[in-house]
Amino acid sequence: xxxxxxxxxxxxxxxxxxxxxxxxxxxxxxxxxxxxxxxxxxxxxxxxxxxxxxxxxxxxxxxxxxxxxxxxxxxxxxxxxxxxxxxxxxxxxxxxxxxxxxxxxxxxxxxxxxxxxxxxxxxxxxxxxxxxxxxxxxxxxxxxxxxxxxxxxxxxxxxxxxxxxxxxxxxxxxxxxxxxxxxxxxxxxxxxxxxxxxxxxxxxxxxxxxxxxxxxxxxxxxxxxxxxxxxxxxxxxxxxxxxxxxxxxxxxxxxxxxxxxxxxxxxxxxxxxxxxxxxxxxxxxxxxxxxxxxxxxxxxxxxxxxxxxxxxxxxxxxxxxxxxxxxxxxxxxxxxxxxxxxxxxxxxxxxxxxxxxxxxxxxxxxxxxxxxxxxxxxxxxxxxxxxxxxxxxxxxxxxxxxxxxxxxxxxxxxxxxxxxxxxxxxxxxxxxxxxxxxxxxxxxxxxxxxxxxxxxxxxxxxxxxxxxxxxxxxxxxxxxxx
Amino acid sequence: xxxxxxxxxxxxxxxxxxxxxxxxxxxxxxxxxxxxxxxxxxxxxxxxxxxxxxxxxxxxxxxxxxxxxxxxxxxxxxxxxxxxxxxxxxxxxxxxxxxxxxxxxxxxxxxxxxxxxxxxxxxxxxxxxxxxxxxxxxxxxxxxxxxxxxxxxxxxxxxxxxxxxxxxxxxxxxxxxxxxxxxxxxxxxxxxxxxxxxxxxxxxxxxxxxxxxxxxxxxxxxxxxxxxxxxxxxxxxxxxxxxxxxxxxxxxxxxxxxxxxxxxxxxxxxxxxxxxxxxxxxxxxxxxxxxxxxxxxxxxxxxxxxxxxxxxxxxxxxxxxxxxxxxxxxxxxxxxxxxxxxxxxxxxxxxxxxxxxxxxxxxxxxxxxxxxxxxxxxxxxxxxxxxxxxxxxxxxxxxxxxxxxxxxxxxxxxxxxxxxxxxxxxxxxxxxxxxxxxxxxxxxxxxxxxxxxxxxxxxxxxxx
Numbered sequence: 001x002x003x004x005x006x007x008x009x010x011x012x013x014x015x016x017x018x019x020x021x022x023x024x025x026x027x028x029x030x031x032x033x034x035x036x037x038x039x040x041x042x043x044x045x046x047x048x049x050x051x052x053x054x055x056x057x058x059x060x061x062x063x064x065x066x067x068x069x070x071x072x073x074x075x076x077x078x079x080x081x082x083x084x085x086x087x088x089x090x091x092x093x094x095x096x097x098x099x100x101x102x103x104x105x106x107x108x109x110x111x112x113x114x115x116x117x118x119x120x121x122x123x124x125x126x127x128x129x130x131x132x133x134x135x136x137x138x139x140x141x142x143x144x145x146x147x148x149x150x151x152x153x154x155x156x157x158x159x160x161x162x163x164x165x166x167x168x169x170x171x172x173x174x175x176x177x178x179x180x181x182x183x184x185x186x187x188x189x190x191x192x193x194x195x196x197x198x199x200x201x202x203x204x205x206x207x208x209x210x211x212x213x214x215x216x217x218x219x220x221x222x223x224x225x226x227x228x229x230x231x232x233x234x235x236x237x238x239x240x241x242x243x244x245x246x247x248x249x250x251x252x253x254x255x256x257x258x259x260x261x262x263x264x265x266x267x268x269x270x271x272x273x274x275x276x277x278x279x280x281x282x283x284x285x286x287x288x289x290x291x292x293x294x295x296x297x298x299x300x301x302x303x304x305x306x307x308x309x310x311x312x313x314x315x316x317x318x319x320x321x322x323x324x325x326x327x328x329x330x331x332x333x334x335x336x337x338x339x340x341x342x343x344x345x346x347x348x349x350x351x352x353x354x355x356x357x358x359x360x361x362x363x364x365x366x367x368x369x370x371x372x373x374x375x376x377x378x379x380x381x382x383x384x385x386x387x388x389x390x391x392x393x394x395x396x397x398x399x400x401x402x403x404x405x406x407x408x409x410x411x412x413x414x415x416x417x418x419x420x421x422x423x424x425x426x427x428x429x430x431x432x433x434x435x436x437x438x439x440x441x442x443x444x445x446x447x448x449x450x451x452x453x454x455x456x457x458x459x460x461x462x463x464x465x466x467x468x469x470x471x472x473x474x475x476x477x478x479x480x481x482x
Numbered sequence: 483x484x485x486x487x488x489x490x491x492x493x494x495x496x497x498x499x500x501x502x503x504x505x506x507x508x509x510x511x512x513x514x515x516x517x518x519x520x521x522x523x524x525x526x527x528x529x530x531x532x533x534x535x536x537x538x539x540x541x542x543x544x545x546x547x548x549x550x551x552x553x554x555x556x557x558x559x560x561x562x563x564x565x566x567x568x569x570x571x572x573x574x575x576x577x578x579x580x581x582x583x584x585x586x587x588x589x590x591x592x593x594x595x596x597x598x599x600x601x602x603x604x605x606x607x608x609x610x611x612x613x614x615x616x617x618x619x620x621x622x623x624x625x626x627x628x629x630x631x632x633x634x635x636x637x638x639x640x641x642x643x644x645x646x647x648x649x650x651x652x653x654x655x656x657x658x659x660x661x662x663x664x665x666x667x668x669x670x671x672x673x674x675x676x677x678x679x680x681x682x683x684x685x686x687x688x689x690x691x692x693x694x695x696x697x698x699x700x701x702x703x704x705x706x707x708x709x710x711x712x713x714x715x716x717x718x719x720x721x722x723x724x725x726x727x728x729x730x731x732x733x734x735x736x737x738x739x740x741x742x743x744x745x746x747x748x749x750x751x752x753x754x755x756x757x758x759x760x761x762x763x764x765x766x767x768x769x770x771x772x773x774x775x776x777x778x779x780x781x782x783x784x785x786x787x788x789x790x791x792x793x794x795x796x797x798x799x800x801x802x803x804x805x806x807x808x809x810x811x812x813x814x815x816x817x818x819x820x821x822x823x824x825x826x827x828x829x830x831x832x833x834x835x836x837x838x839x840x841x842x843x844x845x846x847x848x849x850x851x852x853x854x855x856x857x858x859x860x861x862x863x864x865x866x867x868x869x870x871x872x873x874x875x876x877x878x879x880x881x882x883x884x885x886x887x888x889x890x891x892x893x894x895x896x897x898x899x900x901x902x903x904x905x906x907x908x909x910x911x912x913x914x915x916x917x918x919x920x921x922x923x924x925x926x927x928x929x930x931x932x933x934x935x936x937x938x939x940x941x942x943x944x945x946x
Contacts, residue, residue: 003594003826016561017832018912022842024727027864031699033729036830038601047826048563051591051819055572058587062571075485076575079530085565085752088541093551094756096890097881100547103540104755110525117523129613129757130812132799136654143657169799169809175657178804216511247509248516263812267485271816272588273578273610273776275758278812291653307649315653319554319616319646319745320756332537336484338527339520348486350508355496373511401584406577412800429487430496456784461583463789468582471781471793475770477607478597479780 002479003050006042013044038481057462058272059406065432067356069377069409069421070164070212072242072264074349077336080268080329089328094320098303105302108324109295111331112279118342119238119258120251121281125294126327127317131239134259134278135170135206140314141257141282141289142204142233143174148289148312154203154232160189162213162413164239167206176203183415187213187369189223198230204256208237210244210375212413213368214353214421224254233257233286241265242425243350243376246343256283265345266330277326288312293321348426349376352433356424359437364444368416377423379416380408386418391447391454393418398465399446399457403439484527547885548918550847552868552909553695553893554615554644555756556748558723558836559913560820561827564750568820578776578815582791583783588815589790592778595822599762602725602825603718603742604732606767609775611760611813615745616647618761619689619719620654621774621808622743625765626687626715627660628807629740629772634686640665640674642694643719645898660686669901672698672861672870674705684712690739691719692728696907697844697868698861699728706735715740722762723748724866726833727841732764741765750824751817760814760821771797774808839912840867843919847910850923856930860905868909870895870902875930877906883929889922 040047059066066073092101108126115124128134139157146154157171161180168178181193189207205227210216217223224234236250236258242265250258262268263276270276282290292313293304304321307313337345357378361367368379382393397407397420409421424433447454458464488496493505502508528536549557568574572587579585579592596608612618623637637655639648639662652662663682668675673694688709692702702718709716716739718731725731731739747759765773771794779793799806825833844867851857856874873880877894884891896903910919 002590002597003822004597012829012832013561013827016559016827018835018839021835021838024838024841026845027699027727027841027866030703031729031864033725033727036834037598037726037730039598039828039830039833040826041829041831042826044561044563044827047823048567050826051567051823052570054587054590055567055570056587057585057590058572058576059581059584060572061575066577068577071577073577077485077530079533081569081574083534083537085569086538086541088544088546090752090754091546091549091557092544092755093547093549093557093753093890094555095551095553095893096547096549096755097885100885100890101544101755103543107537107540114524117521120518129617130810132809132811133613133617136809140653140657164811165799165801165803165806166809166811168804169802169806172804172806173654173658173809175659218511218513221513221516244512246521247518248512249518252516252518261812269574269816270577270812271814272573272576272585272591272819273815274813275613275760275816276812316646316649317617317653318614318650318757319644320614320759322756323613323758324755325758332533335525335528335533335536336530339522339524341484341527342521342524344483344486347505347508348483348488351488351493351496351500351505354500354502354508358500373508397581398583401581406584407581427485427487430492458583462586463583463787464783464785466582466783466789466791467781468791468793471779471791472796475607475793476780477593477770477777477793478600479593 003040004479006046006050007040009041011041011043013047064404064406065428065436066406067408067422067424067436068406069423070239072423072425074267074425075427076267076269077333080332083332084325084328102302105295107331108327109297109302111327111334112295114334115260115279115281118245119281120249121258122284123287123290124279124281125290126277126279127291127293127322128259128278128280129318129323130274130276131259131261131278132166132170133317134280135166136173137280137291137314137317138235138257138259139170139174141286144289144314145233145286146203153200156201157203158197158205160207161415162211163206163208164212167237187211187215187372188217188219191219194223194226198226198232200231202230202232204233204235206235206237208239210240214375214378215369215372216375220253239264240376243346245346246339247346256286262326262330267333268326268329275323275326277323277330289314291315291317345426352424352426352428353377356422356433360440363437363441368419377421380420380422381416382418385447389447389451391451393420395455395457396443396447399443399454400439401458402460405436405439547888547890548921549890550892550908550910550922551890553907554745555753557753557911557913558748560750560752560824563827564820564823567823568816573816573819579792586789589778591819591822593780593790595818596778598822598825600764602722602730603764604730604738605742605764607770608764609773609777611818612763612775612810613814614757614759614761616650618743618763619647620651622717622741622763623651623655623660623687625772625774626717626741629769630686630715632686632713635660636663636685638663638665638682638685638688640689640691642667642674642696643689643691644695671863672696673700679708685714687715687717689717689719693721693724693866693868696861696870697865699864699866703735706739710735710737718742720744721748722746723833723837727837740769746817746821749821751820758814758817760817772807775810775813836912843910843912843914844868847908847919847922850919851926854927854930868907870905870907872905877904880929884925887925889925
């Protein structure tokens with residue numbers, strides 16, 4: 001039932017808005033609305049009950065294990081939310097003078113400095129509001145750098161074929177063409193292909209490390225040098241920062257720019273699709289181009305760096321500076337972890353991934369890169385199962401939902417057939433991992449014995465398999481009164 | 483170990499199953515020379531109690547102000563139920579609803595949201611949100627350039643569009659060879675100058691703000707028809723709360739605007755120093771395949787029961803990669819959840835009454851302020867819930883003196899509009915009482931009087 005179907009004309013939540021409002025005789029009639037918008041007319045209890053019930057139709061970290069590869073679905077500590085929602089912080093207007101927000105700004109400055117330390121970069125801006133937004137800022141800075149030097153022939157960004165789709169999409173948004181390079185059989189960037197691709201047309205390389213194949217690029221320093229020697233800049237996609245936190249730093253590897261996904265590594269909530277935060281860190285030569293605003297400190301006083309402070313900045317990413325509430329949550333998380341806690345994140349995320357990989361392999365699953373050490377995630381391929389039974393990775397994933405586990409990432413990266421990309425994160429216990437292995441084994445058994453049942457999964461959720469084709473062909477994007 | 487459940491026995495048993503001698507051994511594929519050692523620049527860990535005390539102290543330091551700032555972010559009452567439900571773990575800690583069967587809660591919320599926004603703006607389709615109002619406008623400009631078959635890469639951008647929005651659009655589209663042509667405003671009325679617009683001619687799109695940055699109401703019907711007569715798309719950028727009262731962009735002029743965007747913050751999102759907010763985007767049906775961002779559609783399951791799923795994913799980066807309509811992936815789902823619950827609680831009448839009460843308060847404030855010597859209204863003509871006043875004392879000085887009394891007196895316009903260096907943009911929403919408005923008037927009177935020596939009997943400091 002939709003909220004609109006609860007409507008009774010004339011009913012409303014009387015406590016929540018003025019009952020009688022003055023007219024607006026000064027507004028010209030031709031500018032006024034004639035018919036009211038289609039909004040529910042319901043009581044407060046109707047609304048509370050409706051949305052509480054809808055929430056119960058979701059999987060979430062608070063209710064289920066979410067081994068979703070490349071998404072880092074770890075526990076979102078409740079203190080982060082409570083403290084970011086202190087009433088003074090919520091009430092502060094974005095355009096209020098900096099002197100009214102020193103307590104808020106010192107938190108953001110501390111976070112900015114911690115992110116510099118963690119990534120080993122020369123400077124950080126937290127203006128981007130999501131990972132892809134950070135990617136945009138990073139590639140726009142690469143372009144601004146080349147343009148400032150009059151080096152305008154560099155029009156190509158190199159992206160490995162295993163990359164997230166946001167990498168090539170971002171390069172296009174910045175006016176670049178994309179050159180894909182292949183991955184070798186060990187899951188590394190093909191160095192010969194890279195060498196053959198670089199040249200005076202190369203603006204830069206975007207690289208995810210550990211890669212989306214769940215392995216660390218062994219030749220990371222060499223890769224970066226090949227690009228630099230050709231005159232290009234190197235971009236470190238920090239989507240998988242959780243795997244290396246406190247152990248190695250992209251700045252030390254020689255990279256020029258990195259974005260971080262705070263909604264992954266710093267445990268801010270995914271919120272059913274957002275908000276996130278995608279700060280960018282840069283090397284010294286990209287510092288002048290950082291997006292604004294970022295926090296400046298001057299003898300214990302804090303303020304935003306704006307246009308006048310940074311005349312060569314690539315500019316503004318948002319009207320009011322970024323997803324401040326997300327940054328505050330990340331600050332709370334970072335302060336609760338401390339430097340040593342961050343190093344433990346990488347250690348235990350890696351321990352959990354390698355344990356899960358070992359147990360699944362032992363239970364008869366095929367790893368895509370069995371000879372490699374897993375980073376914080378790894379890939380299982382179900383190609384043999386699909387060939388033998390017709391049960392696909394998607395069917396398998398849907399059946400896992402019936403066992404109360406969120407499905408791993410399916411069909412990504414695209415170069416491994418029938419793949420499940422599995423990332424357990426450091427906050428899950430051994431018992432949870434064992435229960436997941438048991439469910440995987442159970443589904444494998446079912447796929448062999450009752451393939452049709454698995455293909456029809458899920459069977460126990462609020463809905464069964466949904467018809468995506470119908471959704472796309474017969475567009476139904478809004479409700480219309482009957 | 484904060485948030486890590488492993489006991490020493492767990493670690494030993496797990497390493498044994500892996501066949502690794504130590505945790506360090508799990509990193510043996512990382513070149514040893516890259517190891518970074520201790521993160522000296524990250525402070526030592528704090529307990530929840532200690533970090534709570536630290537944060538509470540900092541929040542208390544910032545305190546509360548009586549704010550008359552608007553300029554694109556507005557203080558409105560938010561029902562307690564909104565954020566209590568939004569922060570339920572099932573919404574708060576869920577992922578993007580790619581696994582539709584395990585995400586029917588979020589998906590249905592988004593479908594309801596799309597329905598509400600389409601109706602509020604008078605258009606056919608809505609996406610499931612963008613980052614904020616400014617980035618939504620940037621995406622609308624890119625979308626219009628893609629959709630306009632003329633091939634033009636020029637977009638007409640009135641000076642009455644929020645200056646920060648113009649800056650974000652510029653930063654977003656400049657690398658794609660799109661040119662933004664500024665359209666000046668009429669200094670008498672504060673709305674887009676039609677004669678100047680005429681001299682610029684056709685383009686891929688014309689941006690039409692309503693209300694505009696000054697709070698002034700633009701002649702939207704005329705502007706929309708002007709654009710359509712020149713095969714130029716019309717992009718509306720609006721305050722969604724205002725649409726409870728004002729004509730929806732889908733009904734502007736003879737044919738209605740083509741794309742509508744705006745900042746969703748007034749719909750249940752706290753000010754929070756600037757974010758997270760959410761951008762909304764609605765459009766005519768014919769443009770749906772050019773839209774950026776996620777879209778939810780209704781469908782049925784294997785048993786024919788209704789359900790919801792992400793749809794038209796062939797537009798998006800994870801499928802189309804370099805050919806996608808945008809690189810956007812993460813959006814602002816949780817804020818949209820708040821907005822949906824907020825709109826459901828207020829309903830059509832509640833939302834309209836908030837808009838009317840806000841407008842009445844701003845009118846009352848402006849009347850009180852211009853009754854003072856040295857204060858004038860700047861633009862003639864209708865406005866909605868925000869207006870520009872001119873003061874005969876340096877603006878920075880006035881605002882600083884008001885701040886010392888716990889009042890944020892508005893937004894100084896001189897930084898963005900040098901010709902308005904002596905002007906303040908003021909806003910009083912429904913949250914302000916008669917006493918709040920009087921306090922502002924009294925303090926301003928004292929400040930202007932002190933400066934000009936007219937009334938030495940006014941006490942120097944009435945509040946705080």
